[in-house]
Amino acid sequence: MYLPKQWSEITVEQFIEISEIDKEQGAYYYNTEVLSIICNEPTDVIDNLDVDEMFKIVKECKWALSQPSNKYKSELIGMKVKPFNKLCLYEYIDLDYYFTNNYISNLANICGILYRQTKINEWGEEIIEPYEYDCTIRADKFLDLPITDVYGIISEFLKFRENFLKTYQNLFQGEELPELTAEEKAELTPEELKEEEENKKDSKWSWERMIYGLCNNDLTKSDKIGGLPLTYVFNMMGMKKELEI
Amino acid sequence: MVTILGRDIPNRIEELTIEQFESITDINNNKEIDPVDRHLQIFEYLGIPEKEFFDFDIADFIDIVKEFNTVPEAMGDIEPVGVLELDGFTYTAELKLTVRETKLIEKIAIHKQKGYISDMMAVMFKADHLTTAEHYSEAHLKLKSKHIRKLKAEICIPYIMFVANKIKKQIENVPTEAVE
Numbered sequence: 001m002y003l004p005k006q007w008s009e010i011t012v013e014q015f016i017e018i019s020e021i022d023k024e025q026g027a028y029y030y031n032t033e034v035l036s037i038i039c040n041e042p043t044d045v046i047d048n049l050d051v052d053e054m055f056k057i058v059k060e061c062k063w064a065l066s067q068p069s070n071k072y073k074s075e076l077i078g079m080k081v082k083p084f085n086k087l088c089l090y091e092y093i094d095l096d097y098y099f100t101n102n103y104i105s106n107l108a109n110i111c112g113i114l115y116r117q118t119k120i121n122e123w124g125e126e127i128i129e130p131y132e133y134d135c136t137i138r139a140d141k142f143l144d145l146p147i148t149d150v151y152g153i154i155s156e157f158l159k160f161r162e163n164f165l166k167t168y169q170n171l172f173q174g175e176e177l178p179e180l181t182a183e184e185k186a187e188l189t190p191e192e193l194k195e196e197e198e199n200k201k202d203s204k205w206s207w208e209r210m211i212y213g214l215c216n217n218d219l220t221k222s223d224k225i226g227g228l229p230l231t232y233v234f235n236m237m238g239m240k241k242e243l244e245i
Numbered sequence: 246m247v248t249i250l251g252r253d254i255p256n257r258i259e260e261l262t263i264e265q266f267e268s269i270t271d272i273n274n275n276k277e278i279d280p281v282d283r284h285l286q287i288f289e290y291l292g293i294p295e296k297e298f299f300d301f302d303i304a305d306f307i308d309i310v311k312e313f314n315t316v317p318e319a320m321g322d323i324e325p326v327g328v329l330e331l332d333g334f335t336y337t338a339e340l341k342l343t344v345r346e347t348k349l350i351e352k353i354a355i356h357k358q359k360g361y362i363s364d365m366m367a368v369m370f371k372a373d374h375l376t377t378a379e380h381y382s383e384a385h386l387k388l389k390s391k392h393i394r395k396l397k398a399e400i401c402i403p404y405i406m407f408v409a410n411k412i413k414k415q416i417e418n419v420p421t422e423a424v425e
Contacts, residue, residue, distance in 0.1 A: 026351040027416070032344055047345035054344045055415050 001039050003060060007068035010038060012108055012150060013143035015068070019104040031058050038064070072152035077141055079115040081153065082128055084160040089233045090226035091131050092164075093207050099161065103154055108139035111150050114157070115142070130227070168234045171241065210237075247312050254291050256313045258323075258398040265291070266398035267362050284310045325403035329370055331392040336370035340407045345381065350408055362401050363393040369404055 004010060010018075014037050021033045028051075035057060036043040046054065074081045087095070091113055098106035098113075112135035116128045142150060165172055188196060214233070215221035225233070239245075246253045246260060255261045261269070272286045284306075285295045298306060329336045342350070346368050353364045367390040371380050379385055393401075 024355075026348070026355050028344065028348045028351045032348060047343065047348070049344050051342045051344050051347045051411065051415075 001041055001045070003057060004038050006063055007151075008146045008148040010068075010147050011144050012111070012147050014038060015147040015151075016105055016107060016143075019102075028054075034064065035061070068148050068151040070152040070155050071148070072156065073149045076111075076115055076145065076149055079117050080128075081114050082116045084157065085231065086128070087230045088131060088227050089211075089230050090223075092230045093226070094135065095157065096161070096207075099157065103158075107150065107154070108142045109135050110157070111142040111153070112136065112138035114153060164230075164234075168238065171234060171237055247309075249288065249309055249313070250293055250297055252293060254288070254293070254313070257316065258402055261398045262394065263363050263366070263396055263398050263401050264360070264394040266401070267360055267394075270362075271359070280310075281306070284313070287313075323399055323402050325407075326400050329393070329396070329400070331389065334372050334374070336372050336389070338366075338370040338404070340403070342369075342408070342411065347412075349381065349386075351412075360390060360394060362405065363390040365408065366390070366393045366401055366404055 007015075017037045018034055021030055023030055031054065032043055032046045035041070035046050035054070038061070039046075049057075072081075082091075095110060095113055098110050103110060113131070115138075118126050118128050121127050185193060185196075211222050211225055212219070214225045214237070247256050248254070255265065258266065268290055269287050272283055272290065275283065278286070281303075285298060288298070289295050325338075325340060327337055327339065329338075349368045350365050353361045353368075358364070364386065367386045368381075370389065370393070375385070
């Protein structure tokens with residue numbers, strides 16, 4: 001049984017699998033699953049080991065207790081990371097979805113959006129391929145790469161997203177409402193409960209509503225809006241809000 | 246045995262069954278009730294109705310509790326029983342664990358379902374005539390656990406100590422954390 005010695009020997013797919021292990025099942029369950037994934041062995045092989053033997057192996061995998069390095073390669077498999085400040089609206093919306101719905105599980109999809117093919121145009125300038133492909137299909141290309149090639153892109157994008165949300169915070173008011181627990185809901189009056197449900201509805205459809213508004217209820221224009229640069233769209237929205245037009 | 250209100254009440258591990266030991270441990274671990282209520286519940290479980298203590302002096306009750314809880318022998322010195330005859334079949338166990346067994350015991354410990362000591366023993370004692378898959382099948386473990394529950398508690402002590410020490414030692418040495 002080959003035991004990897006560092007994160008660079010772990011693929012994106014293995015890393016995602018590790019992140020999806022149910023930690024509520026206990027430490028031995030977790031360790032077995034991790035060893036099975038990183039050693040590419042069926043869990044049966046690990047299950048049949050003497051527990052002391054597994055303990056020794058786990059001790060050798062102390063590197064797995066820390067996170068992989070926060071670096072990433074800006075060029076991979078013939079593609080380059082699209083500068084975040086050049087992202088278009090649709091790219092950002094998809095990234096935002098993947099980041100708010102478990103960015104580790106969605107890491108390959110995230111890479112599928114951020115790593116792009118480029119070419120030099122007749123003016124000698126580098127142009128980036130348009131976002132006209134299915135990122136979930138492209139995601140497959142990243143699954144076998146070492147996690148250390150792409151892991152850092154998560155923190156890098158989170159920093160960008162934080163700055164972006166801060167810059168345009170007046171346009172994001174009322175977003176990301178936390179789900180109320182059953183106890184919290186029980187304490188609300190029927191009116192408050194109705195308001196809460198309305199807010200949740202607004203939050204759920206916020207991006208769609210925004211696009212619908214931007215294309216003046218004409219959905220045939222939505223793809224054009226989605227392809228515009230993110231900052232341009234938000235600057236325009238900011239202007240509209242400030243001038244109340 | 247201790248004699249309480251004219252009744253012989255088992256209090257030593259060679260007198261209590263595993264089932265009784267589990268129930269008493271459960272009551273003892275219930276921190277939501279005070280020690281007096283806890284012992285009233287234990288005595289009730291062992292056959293003395295709570296109402297019989299209603300006119301009891303508290304100082305006398307404390308003496309009874311002390312006597313009941315006095316365990317003369319060191320539990321760590323009990324020799325492990327390696328062979329059990331249950332329902333016409335022979336089961337053997339050793340003081341060692343595979344990862345699969347530890348995971349099953351961990352699951353039992355996490356869920357703390359009724360009868361967790363006998364469940365743990367059922368994982369450790371194996372019948373020679375069964376395959377690995379048969380041994381770990383839920384139905385087989387349940388049935389075996391049911392038989393084990395009727396045995397004396399002294400049988401389970403070395404196994405409880407072994408498992409507890411093993412897990413304690415490993416947890417102290419390797420903190421298991423999520424990678425994220």
